[in-house]
Amino acid sequence: MGNKGLDKAISGEYALGFEIDIETETVPPGLNESTIAFISKKKEEPSWMLDLRLKALKKWESMTEPHWAKLDYEPIDYQAISYYAAPKESLESLDEVDPKILEAYNKLGISLEEQKQLAGVKVAVDAVVDSVSVTTTYSEELKKHGVIFCSISEAIRDYPELIKKYMFSVVPMSDNYFAALNAAVFTDGTFVYIPKGVRCPMELSTYFRINAINTGQFERTLIVADEGSYVSYNEGCSAPTRDEHQLHAAVVELIILKDAEIKYSTIQNWFPGDENGKGGIYNFVTKRAICKGDNAKVSWTQVETGSAITWKYPSCILKGDNSVGEFYSVAVTTLAQQADTGTKMIHIGKNTSSTIISKGISAMKGQNTYRGLVKMNKSAVGARNYSECDSLLIGSQCGAHTFPYLESKDTKGQIEHEATTSKISDEQLFYLRQRGISEEDAVSMIVHGFCKEVFSKLPMEYAVEAKALLELTLEGSVG
Amino acid sequence: MSSIMKIENLQAKIGDKEILKGLNLELEPGKVHAIMGPNGAGKSTLSKAIVGHYDVDVTDGNIIYKNQIINDIAPEKRALEGIFLSFQHPVEIPGVNNAYFLRTALNAKRKHEGKEELDAAAFLRLMKEYLTLLDMKSDMISRSLNVGFSGGEKKRNEILQMMLLEPEVIILDEIDSGLDIDALRAVSEGINKMKDGKRSFLVITHYSRILDYIKPDYIHVLKEGKIIKTAGPELVAQLEEHGYDGIEEE
Numbered sequence: 001m002g003n004k005g006l007d008k009a010i011s012g013e014y015a016l017g018f019e020i021d022i023e024t025e026t027v028p029p030g031l032n033e034s035t036i037a038f039i040s041k042k043k044e045e046p047s048w049m050l051d052l053r054l055k056a057l058k059k060w061e062s063m064t065e066p067h068w069a070k071l072d073y074e075p076i077d078y079q080a081i082s083y084y085a086a087p088k089e090s091l092e093s094l095d096e097v098d099p100k101i102l103e104a105y106n107k108l109g110i111s112l113e114e115q116k117q118l119a120g121v122k123v124a125v126d127a128v129v130d131s132v133s134v135t136t137t138y139s140e141e142l143k144k145h146g147v148i149f150c151s152i153s154e155a156i157r158d159y160p161e162l163i164k165k166y167m168f169s170v171v172p173m174s175d176n177y178f179a180a181l182n183a184a185v186f187t188d189g190t191f192v193y194i195p196k197g198v199r200c201p202m203e204l205s206t207y208f209r210i211n212a213i214n215t216g217q218f219e220r221t222l223i224v225a226d227e228g229s230y231v232s233y234n235e236g237c238s239a240p241t242r243d244e245h246q247l248h249a250a251v252v253e254l255i256i257l258k259d260a261e262i263k264y265s266t267i268q269n270w271f272p273g274d275e276n277g278k279g280g281i282y283n284f285v286t287k288r289a290i291c292k293g294d295n296a297k298v299s300w301t302q303v304e305t306g307s308a309i310t311w312k313y314p315s316c317i318l319k320g321d322n323s324v325g326e327f328y329s330v331a332v333t334t335l336a337q338q339a340d341t342g343t344k345m346i347h348i349g350k351n352t353s354s355t356i357i358s359k360g361i362s363a364m365k366g367q368n369t370y371r372g373l374v375k376m377n378k379s380a381v382g383a384r385n386y387s388e389c390d391s392l393l394i395g396s397q398c399g400a401h402t403f404p405y406l407e408s409k410d411t412k413g414q415i416e417h418e419a420t421t422s423k424i425s426d427e428q429l430f431y432l433r434q435r436g437i438s439e440e441d442a443v444s445m446i447v448h449g450f451c452k453e454v455f456s457k458l459p460m461e462y463a464v465e466a467k468a469l470l471e472l473t474l475e476g477s478v479g
Numbered sequence: 480m481s482s483i484m485k486i487e488n489l490q491a492k493i494g495d496k497e498i499l500k501g502l503n504l505e506l507e508p509g510k511v512h513a514i515m516g517p518n519g520a521g522k523s524t525l526s527k528a529i530v531g532h533y534d535v536d537v538t539d540g541n542i543i544y545k546n547q548i549i550n551d552i553a554p555e556k557r558a559l560e561g562i563f564l565s566f567q568h569p570v571e572i573p574g575v576n577n578a579y580f581l582r583t584a585l586n587a588k589r590k591h592e593g594k595e596e597l598d599a600a601a602f603l604r605l606m607k608e609y610l611t612l613l614d615m616k617s618d619m620i621s622r623s624l625n626v627g628f629s630g631g632e633k634k635r636n637e638i639l640q641m642m643l644l645e646p647e648v649i650i651l652d653e654i655d656s657g658l659d660i661d662a663l664r665a666v667s668e669g670i671n672k673m674k675d676g677k678r679s680f681l682v683i684t685h686y687s688r689i690l691d692y693i694k695p696d697y698i699h700v701l702k703e704g705k706i707i708k709t710a711g712p713e714l715v716a717q718l719e720e721h722g723y724d725g726i727e728e729e
């Protein structure tokens with residue numbers, strides 16, 4: 001976890017800032033026009049946004065919850081959810097935090113100050129003053145390059161033209177049930193715009209943004225990379241965050257214009273529930289990128305270890321000629337977690353190419369499903385795809401499933417698919433132990449070996465976090 | 480002469496099958512002991528029992544190492560205390576870099592001995608020396624552990640680990656199987672280099688060929704789960720001529 005100073009600043013400003021006037025207002029559970037109006041008003045939105053939200057609500061009401069995924073969960077009562085939750089109350093000290101979470105923080109090597117802000121404990125004022133300058137430095141640096149990096153609500157108010165042009169252009173509000181729900185009620189999220197020819201001078205992270213640490217229930221993120229620009233964006237973190245919402249339905253839209261590139265990395269470690277599947281977060285995410293211009297490139301890299309239910313298919317629409325889409329994923333399911341994840345690569349432009357590397361790890365009673373689509377339109381002359389889906393099983397109660405879908409419409413496209421399923425064998429473990437390596441270290445060595453291709457795609461600092469997280473997640477799942 | 484390892488009346492099963500039926504054996508420090516015997520006599524079971532392999536169920540008797548009964552000691556503990564097995568079929572572990580594995584094993588051992596961990600530079604220097612000695616290509620340590628290694632490369636890599644970890648009891652399970660003459664020579668050279676007058680070797684073999692390269696001090700004949708004869712190296716010639724059938728229990 002980097003930028004400790006910034007992290008402090010984030011929570012600090014939160015604690016000092018606007019919590020006070022919102023705290024008293026809550027919205028009763030249920031979803032209807034007045035809830036939407038309340039949200040829109042809270043966010044001081046222009047009327048066109050409210051109209052869009054109401055339109056989305058209508059769409060959502062006409063749709064039904066999808067159940068094609070290999071996921072098994074209790075029905076969700078959408079009218080029992082509160083769609084505008086007041087910010088979490090700050091805790092007085094770390095003593096009030098679940099000892100299990102503290103243990104995880106310590107194992108991940110998170111400093112006390114960071115622990116406090118992750119857990120939502122009030123942070124001392126001196127820590128804030130200390131780091132405000134850091135925050136200012138980075139925002140000035142970004143401004144100098146013309147990069148816009150702000151919350152989605154600010155963007156709706158300050159950059160209506162960009163929002164009107166790009167929001168819903170990749171994931172339309174009627175795209176799917178959860179996307180429609182998000183469009184109606186989203187309250188958090190990030191907007192990034194990288195101007196023409198600009199290489200964003202730093203890795204952007206949700207950490208940098210005020211309030212982002214407060215994991216939103218219905219986040220909406222929009223990133224636009226204008227012609228010839230580049231940005232690397234990191235979302236989430238390895239530390240388990242305190243969160244009372246069970247349903248999460250986020251939407252991420254990426255727009256990549258000619259010669260531009262977006263690298264989007266995610267580490268997700270939300271509460272997975274217990275070994276019987278009780279509690280835990282339901283994570284229904286729609287993430288999609290469009291390579292609009294020629295030679296555009298997008299890569300999704302994700303490390304998914306949390307949540308009870310994961311429904312997530314970061315996708316790439318390769319419209320521009322020679323555009324490139326990549327998907328690198330490690331999904332871990334242990335305890336009673338279920339993940340149905342994968343990607344869609346839609347080839348439209350000529351000579352487009354895509355790569356899919358998916359690594360699923362299942363332990364204990366975890367169920368891991370890869371679901372991927374590679375579609376080559378008639379126009380995609382010379383398109384290429386390479387897919388590799390590997391599953392690793394630890395123990396005998398878990399499961400791994402692979403559903404690759406291929407659609408090739410009479411192009412001369414080239415599609416290669418490889419899939420393997422392996423088990424951490426007793427022989428492998430024994431071999432390492434005979435060389436004096438402890439059983440736990442032996443397991444993590446084998447697992448890291450399995451995930452290596454994906455971890456190598458993460459920004460360095462993130463890769464270190466991912467490694468530690470994996471170790472922690474699989475602790476005690478063997479033997 | 481006091482022994483470094485003593486095996487007393489060892490009885491062991493694999494599954495429901497009794498394999499070792501009251502085996503006695505003493506390893507002397509600094510000596511090379513060869514275990515010879517027909518297929519199915521229990522040679523591999525013996526080596527597995529010594530290192531605590533999960534397949535083997537010790538039902539009676541003791542394995543005593545440095546005056547301590549180790550029957551119930553975890554495999555990694557036995558390894559850290561100096562027992563090393565060169566596997567007959569080293570397992571492949573994809574994605575695990577060989578150098579990373581070697582360094583982890585070495586540092587686990589150093590930590591156990593209260594020594595400082597070896598940094599990457601010092602480790603690589605050490606590697607270079609051993610690779611030359613074993614006539615191994617330098618890219619061998621940057622590949623995934625045993626993945627795609629030829630039979631000879633796998634065995635050389637076992638010996639490399641042995642040299643690195645400097646164990647006190649070294650069990651070589653069919654080290655010569657699948658080796659061509661050059662590999663056999665390189666592997667034997669590595670093993671002979673490890674002789675220091677203190678370390679003991681347990682050479683488990685089906686054929687006498689390896690014993691031309693690693694000179695044994697004792698020959699033990701293992702048959703039907705017991706050591707039935709112990710003699711000097713002159714026994715090899717007799718076994719070659721008459722086979723195991725001619726050997727009677729002493």
